[in-house]
Amino acid sequence: MRGVGAARFGLCLLFHLLLATLPLRAEQIVAGLSQSNIAITANYVGSEILIFGAIQRDAPAPDGPLEVVITLEGPSGPLTVRRKTHVNGIWVNTDKLIISRAPHFYAVATTTPLSSALSATEDLRHHVSIPRAIRAVGAASVDESPRYFDALIRLRKAEGLYQLQEGTVDLAQNTLFRTSIILPANLAEGSYKTRIFLTRGGQVVDTLETSIMVQKEGLERWLFALAHEQPVAYGSLSLAIAILAGWAAAAVFRMFWA
Amino acid sequence: MQIYLPIAEVSVNAFLLLGLGGLVGLLSGLFGVGGGFLITPLLLFIGIPAPVAVATGANQVVASSVSGVLTHLQRKSVDLTMGATLLAGGLVGSTVGIWVFNRVSEAGLIDLFVQLSYVIFLGLIGALMLQESLRALRRARLSKPQPRRSHTWVQHMPFKVKFRTSGLYISVLPPLVVGFAVGILSAIMGVGGGFIMVPAMIYLLGMPTKVVIGTSLFQILFVSAYATLMHAVINNSVDILLAAVLIVGGVIGSQLGTRLGVRLKAEQLRILLALLVLIVCFKIALDLLIEPTELFSIEVTRP
Numbered sequence: 001m002r003g004v005g006a007a008r009f010g011l012c013l014l015f016h017l018l019l020a021t022l023p024l025r026a027e028q029i030v031a032g033l034s035q036s037n038i039a040i041t042a043n044y045v046g047s048e049i050l051i052f053g054a055i056q057r058d059a060p061a062p063d064g065p066l067e068v069v070i071t072l073e074g075p076s077g078p079l080t081v082r083r084k085t086h087v088n089g090i091w092v093n094t095d096k097l098i099i100s101r102a103p104h105f106y107a108v109a110t111t112t113p114l115s116s117a118l119s120a121t122e123d124l125r126h127h128v129s130i131p132r133a134i135r136a137v138g139a140a141s142v143d144e145s146p147r148y149f150d151a152l153i154r155l156r157k158a159e160g161l162y163q164l165q166e167g168t169v170d171l172a173q174n175t176l177f178r179t180s181i182i183l184p185a186n187l188a189e190g191s192y193k194t195r196i197f198l199t200r201g202g203q204v205v206d207t208l209e210t211s212i213m214v215q216k217e218g219l220e221r222w223l224f225a226l227a228h229e230q231p232v233a234y235g236s237l238s239l240a241i242a243i244l245a246g247w248a249a250a251a252v253f254r255m256f257w258a
Numbered sequence: 259m260q261i262y263l264p265i266a267e268v269s270v271n272a273f274l275l276l277g278l279g280g281l282v283g284l285l286s287g288l289f290g291v292g293g294g295f296l297i298t299p300l301l302l303f304i305g306i307p308a309p310v311a312v313a314t315g316a317n318q319v320v321a322s323s324v325s326g327v328l329t330h331l332q333r334k335s336v337d338l339t340m341g342a343t344l345l346a347g348g349l350v351g352s353t354v355g356i357w358v359f360n361r362v363s364e365a366g367l368i369d370l371f372v373q374l375s376y377v378i379f380l381g382l383i384g385a386l387m388l389q390e391s392l393r394a395l396r397r398a399r400l401s402k403p404q405p406r407r408s409h410t411w412v413q414h415m416p417f418k419v420k421f422r423t424s425g426l427y428i429s430v431l432p433p434l435v436v437g438f439a440v441g442i443l444s445a446i447m448g449v450g451g452g453f454i455m456v457p458a459m460i461y462l463l464g465m466p467t468k469v470v471i472g473t474s475l476f477q478i479l480f481v482s483a484y485a486t487l488m489h490a491v492i493n494n495s496v497d498i499l500l501a502a503v504l505i506v507g508g509v510i511g512s513q514l515g516t517r518l519g520v521r522l523k524a525e526q527l528r529i530l531l532a533l534l535v536l537i538v539c540f541k542i543a544l545d546l547l548i549e550p551t552e553l554f555s556i557e558v559t560r561p
Contacts, residue, residue, distance in 0.1 A: 042499070044262040045269050080557045090546040092370045093555070104558075151554035185262070185269035186305070219499075220264040227265055227494050235490025238317050238498050239483055242505055246324025249509030253517075254332070 027066075028056045029196050029208040037213040038183070040220055046185040049212065051109075051194060052178035061174060064201040067110065067117035068169045068177045069128060071197075074105030074214075075190030076137050081148040097148035101137050104188040106130060106156075107163040109179045111171050114164065119202035126197065126204060130162050160184050189214055265497035266310040272503055274304065279318060279507025286322040286508070287329075287515025288522075289471065289531040291452030294319055294444075294482070295380070295538060297504070306500070307558065313489030313496045314504070316482045321505040322512040323479040329516045330472025337423035337469050341476035343430055344437035344455070348481055351441020359446050373542055375447050380539035383457050387532035390461070395525040424465045424473075432463055437477070444481060452478050453535055460528075467524035 031053030038047055051070055078100055082093040110117045114129055123129050127136035130153055156162040161184060169179040192212040198205045216224055227234045262269045278300050282293035294315055301311035330336045362371050415429030436458045444451035452474050459470045490496040519527060 040262055042261055043259075045260045077558060082555050082557065084550060084553045084555075086549070087370075090370075091548070091550055092373070092546065148554065152556060155552070155554060155556050185260070186267060188267065216264060220262060223264040223498055227490070227496070227498070231491045231494055232487075234494075234498070235487040235496060238490060238496050238501055239320060239486055241498065241502060242317055242321035242483075242486075243324050245502075245505045245509050246321040246326075246512075247328060249325045249513050250328035250332075253513040254329075 026057065026059050026062065027198060027200075027205050029198050029206050030054050030056055031196050031208050031210070033194065033210065033212060035212070037215065038187075039215060039217040040187065040189070041216075041218050042220060044185065044187075044220075046187070047183050048180050049183060050178065050180045051196070052176075053196065053208075055175050055177070055198060062200065065112075066171070066174050067112055067199045068171055069111075069114070069117050069197040069199060070109045070169060070179055070181075071128060071133065071193075071195045072105070072107045072181050072212075073103050073133065073193045073195075075188055075192075076101040076103045077188070078102075079152075081152050083148065083151070097145045099148075099152065102134055102152060103137055104190075105161050105183070105192070106133055107165065107181045108133075109163075109165045109168045109181060111167065111169045111177070113166045117199055117202070118197070118204070122199070122202060122204050126195075126207070128195075128197065130157075130164055134162075159186075161186075183214075187214055189216060261499065261503070263306075263310075263497050263500045265495065266306050266314075266500055268305055268307075270304060270306075270500075275500065275503040276507040278304075279504035280511035281507075282318070282504075283322045283325075283508035283511025283513075284515040284518075285511075285534065286319070286452075286475075287326050287512040287517075288519045289452075289456065289515075289527060289534075291456060291474070291478075291531070293322065293452075295376075295447070295453055299538075299541075301500075306497075309489075309493055309495040310497050310500070313486065313493060314500045316485040316489060317496055317498075317501040318504040318508050319482040320479060320486055321501075322508040323475045323482065325509045325512045326475040326516055327472065327479055329513070330475065333472075334423065335468050336472035336476050337421055337465070338476070339419065340421045340424055340426075340433060340459075340463075340465070340469075341473045343419075343433040344440075344473070344477045345480055347434040347437025347439075348441035348444075348451075348477060349484075351438035351443075352445045352481070352484075353441075354438075355442035355445025358442065362446075372447060373546060375443065377539055377543045377546065379443065379447075379454060380535050380542070383454060384532050384535035384539055386461075387457050387528055388536065391525050391528035391532060395523075395529065398523075398525060421465075424463075424469050426463070426465065428463070436462060441481075451481065453531070456531070467527070471519065 031051065034050035078098065079102055081097045081099065083095045084091045085094045087094060108114065108128060108130065118128055123132050127133045134153060153162055169177055171177045192214055194210050194212065196208045259272045260269045261272045278297070282297045285291065285296065286293045297315040297318060298311050301315060302308060327336060415431050417430045418427055419430050420427050440451040440455050440458065443454055455474045455477065456470055459465045459474065460467060486496060
């Protein structure tokens with residue numbers, strides 16, 4: 001019995017090795033973005049980014065349902081999640097978890113519910129779903145305290161910073177796809193990574209990665225740079241504006257009331 | 259109209275900011291308080307990150323106090339000698355306060371400590387002021403002459419100085435101690451300390467109410483200017499665009515408040531300030547007592 005089992009295992013391994021050497025990328029993604037950079041100016045109120053593309057085939061399409069999963073991930077930074085507890089009759093922040101890195105923004109858009117578009121194994125490998133993606137960035141600290149980690153996702157989802165949009169990718173004739181992702185007004189600067197996954201029966205067939213730059217521009221850029229590079233000058237400028245405005249108001253009103 | 263704030267990194271309605279600035283400026287001109295204990299919670303409420311709210315609030319307080327002080331200087335209702343004495347005590351107190359703040363932070367109890375300080379001091383001062391000013395109002399209505407308080411223990415102290423504008427001849431020690439104590443509290447609570455300074459000047463030093471407001475604003479001006487500069491240099495957390503919009507509303511409000519203050523009776527002003535202080539105290543106490551719907555909160559650590 002044992003011999004039969006070993007033989008079956010060996011055959012299976014051989015089959016997989018054979019598959020790996022074949023030209024697997026029979027279907028390939030060709031994609032584009034509506035813009036490759038986003039400028040944050042004084043009147044920035046959020047924006048919508050359009051992600052679209054087509055599937056290129058060398059051979060006729062194989063069987064199995066074809067799905068597209070698109071993710072958009074913002075820059076990461078450290079954060080602290082605090083929890084209030086009831087101590088001597090008052091509610092106060094007592095416990096905290098410092099998460100070394102978590103993305104400021106993360107969105108997933110799919111053609112069908114994520115669980116059917118992507119198998120659990122593939123999710124584990126590519127870190128696609130929100131918990132997997134955040135965990136992949138935040139590393140070890142989150143595993144110890146899942147409650148804090150869940151709270152982070154819940155709070156950021158409520159703010160529209162973490163989005164799961166199932167069924168929002170349009171797929172036409174199994175070839176053309178498009179979706180739009182809404183970026184909020186409180187956007188952080190940096191590089192936003194876009195990943196497009198093509199799946200068949202929950203297995204990833206092809207992936208494509210590209211990025212969008214989000215940057216402050218004009219007055220916003222100048223003030224931000226001044227505040228960080230010349231803080232004394234910046235602080236003095238803030239004070240000068242305040243003193244001048246206070247003096248001007250007193251002078252103007254004195255004329256009015258006189 | 260929305261504007262994107264470069265340091266706070268959020269987009270907010272400019273008219274809402276103008277309104278907030280105006281409201282706090284009005285109170286500042288009316289009562290001689292900087293408004294730090296109001297502007298910071300209000301900015302947090304509209305989604306400005308905490309470090310930016312505290313630092314930018316201080317910058318806005320500079321503008322409204324300059325505007326108020328100039329008007330009071332013109333009316334000769336600022337006691338410069340008293341203001342300088344309070345300030346000297348205040349700067350030493352702030353330094354000690356920052357040390358205490360850091361020690362409590364290390365122990366991980368700073369949130370509780372700050373919130374409890376707010377509840378205790380706002381509650382105590384609000385209640386005392388309300389009681390005293392109601393009694394004064396009743397006395398005024400009965401048209402009995404108000405007896406001048408005799409500060410026997412204050413009068414027997416050494417180093418007497420003439421505070422001409424206040425009409426006082428007292429020791430410099432009580433104002434130095436008051437300035438010092440307010441300095442400690444303002445460093446811990448992150449406010450200018452006007453709401454503590456004003457009652458302390460009236461009840462402890464026996465200064466006339468009309469002089470108290472201008473002198474308090476004079477002292478707040480320097481404390482908040484110092485705080486703004488420190489925040490800008492150490493934390494890069496002053497948002498100049500946010501401050502500019504708040505200031506435009508604030509200076510107008512401050513001027514209206516200063517003029518309005520002239521028409522109201524001193525007792526009425528004190529009742530209004532007492533009620534305001536009690537409302538803020540009540541709000542903070544409720545937050546501590548009622549179980550919040552969300553126990554967790556996120557704080558982004560700045561690099």
